Amino acid sequence: MGRITLDKVRKAFGDVEVIPPLDLTIEDGEFVVFVGPSGCGKSTLLRLIAGLEDVSGGQIRIDGEDATMVPPAKRGLAMVFQSYALYPHMSVKKNIAFPMKMAGMPQDEQERRIASAAKALNLTDYLDRRPGQLSGGQRQRVAIGRAIVREPAAFLFDEPLSNLDAALRHGMRLEISELHERLTTTMVYVTHDQVEAMTMADKIVVLQAGVIEQVGSPLELYRAPLNKFVAGFIGSPKMNFLEGEEAAKRNAHTIGIRPEHLTMSTTEGAWRGTVGVAEHLGADTFLHIHPDSARSETMTIRVDGSVTARHGDVVWLSPQEENIHRFDETGLRIA
Numbered sequence: 051m052g053r054i055t056l057d058k059v060r061k062a063f064g065d066v067e068v069i070p071p072l073d074l075t076i077e078d079g080e081f082v083v084f085v086g087p088s089g090c091g092k093s094t095l096l097r098l099i100a101g102l103e104d105v106s107g108g109q110i111r112i113d114g115e116d117a118t119m120v121p122p123a124k125r126g127l128a129m130v131f132q133s134y135a136l137y138p139h140m141s142v143k144k145n146i147a148f149p150m151k152m153a154g155m156p157q158d159e160q161e162r163r164i165a166s167a168a169k170a171l172n173l174t175d176y177l178d179r180r181p182g183q184l185s186g187g188q189r190q191r192v193a194i195g196r197a198i199v200r201e202p203a204a205f206l207f208d209e210p211l212s213n214l215d216a217a218l219r220h221g222m223r224l225e226i227s228e229l230h231e232r233l234t235t236t237m238v239y240v241t242h243d244q245v246e247a248m249t250m251a252d253k254i255v256v257l258q259a260g261v262i263e264q265v266g267s268p269l270e271l272y273r274a275p276l277n278k279f280v281a282g283f284i285g286s287p288k289m290n291f292l293e294g295e296e297a298a299k300r301n302a303h304t305i306g307i308r309p310e311h312l313t314m315s316t317t318e319g320a321w322r323g324t325v326g327v328a329e330h331l332g333a334d335t336f337l338h339i340h341p342d343s344a345r346s347e348t349m350t351i352r353v354d355g356s357v358t359a360r361h362g363d364v365v366w367l368s369p370q371e372e373n374i375h376r377f378d379e380t381g382l383r384i385a
Contacts (some may be wrong), residue, residue: 126204167195223250285308301376
């Protein structure tokens with residue numbers, strides 16, 4: 051079991067409150083991602099759950115039991131850090147076995163768990179190597195294996211892929227997602243990368259300045275963001291925002307339209323502009339358009355990769371009206 055409940059949990063450093071009182075429930079078996087910009091409190095919140103930071107108020111319950119004052123080692127949780135934190139002089143096998151050895155686990159049980167974790171993480175052929183002989187992705191798998199053998203109630207991941215290059219990050223995203231499907235264990239994952247959040251999570255928690263802005267599935271946040279902050283943070287490339295006349299005639303202070311919900315023409319449309327930078331990604335191209343009016347500094351549109359628009363071309367953009375998001379003067383989405 052791995053149900054985690056935060057009840058009015060808050061954190062302050064001296065007179066500075068970094069996490070105002072918040073409530074959150076993470077259900078058993080869920081893959082929950084904390085996402086937000088740097089300094090939003092996502093790693094601090096994870097450390098509060100792990101017991102690596104003391105709460106300043108409220109209660110943390112794990113499977114219904116009060117864990118607020120329980121030491122980290124006794125919470126039944128396993129944490130994987132951004133840095134691999136492996137012992138360089140030990141083999142992969144000994145690194146994975148270390149927490150079990152410290153707990154005094156019988157040798158035969160250690161061997162069973164090591165073999166199971168190594169198989170799940172494709173590390174069986176590397177058990178006799180040392181960390182220095184492994185790639186970054188393999189070292190991160192060793193760190194995950196060390197967590198798996200503890201058979202925790204939940205895994206806590208603190209930006210585990212930040213040190214990997216783009217190709218390895220993509221591969222590890224898939225591996226961690228597959229691992230969750232096999233283990234069906236609760237996973238709480240911190241990242242600043244909304245693409246990781248969208249592709250991995252069952253449930254996303256969007257944070258800003260320690261406050262939960264919205265909780266929901268990736269598609270819920272994409273289709274119905276509660277406010278302008280969530281709308282601008284979820285989705286890649288980010289949403290285009292327009293104010294002034296275009297918003298006013300739709301009874302809003304601001305309207306938002308995603309790049310994939312704009313159409314482009316070389317002859318007619320709602321908004322005339324000039325092509326600036328074109329990002330060619332193969333199947334897709336992102337065009338950054340400079341509108342003729344001051345309604346927006348630039349607008350981004352996603353088009354088919356075969357489109358051959360060039361810098362300086364004059365084009366017209368038109369929004370899909372049914373996909374326009376409206377926001378009031380406080381930033382809240384108008385239903």
